[in-house]
Amino acid sequence: MREKLLRFMYGRNGNDALNRFLIILGLVLMLLSMFLPSGVGKFFSLPFLAVLGYAYFRMFSRNLYKRQAENAWYWKKRTAFCSSFRLLKERWLQRxxxxxxxxxxxxxxxxxxxxxGKIKIVCRKCGTSFVRNS
Ligand SMILES: [Zn+2]
Known part of the structure; x- marks a missing residue:
């Protein structure tokens, strides 16, 4: 059985970081569709199926090149999101x-x-200077 599964998954994408994210997103949507009042909850059941369907499609896909490109795109967005969040946190701590x-x-x-007081600020990237009250 295990060998059969391994042979079936050979040459397929399997699970990656983007898929783990999609599955968590799918579970959140599923919980929303289950626990919100049915009038609101039904708006989450279709996205839930779509997200989970996409995760399964990616898992069994043989187009590794494209799936890896999607995963790389996801990592790039994730890193950018996390670093902008970290920057906001640092600004808050130094306020x-x-x-x-x-x-x-x-x-x-x-x-x-x-x-x-009033100081002249010089941009260290482009050299533009402007006066602001510190
Ligand atoms: Zn500048």
């Missing part, structure tokens, strides 16, 4: 000692010490 401005020309976030 008493620093002020944050974004450069008017390149949108880079710049950190300046608080309580220095």
């Amino acid at each position: 008493k000692d620093y002020r944050f401005f974004s450069c008017p020309s390149c949108r880079t976030t710049l950190r300046v010490p608080r309580g220095r």
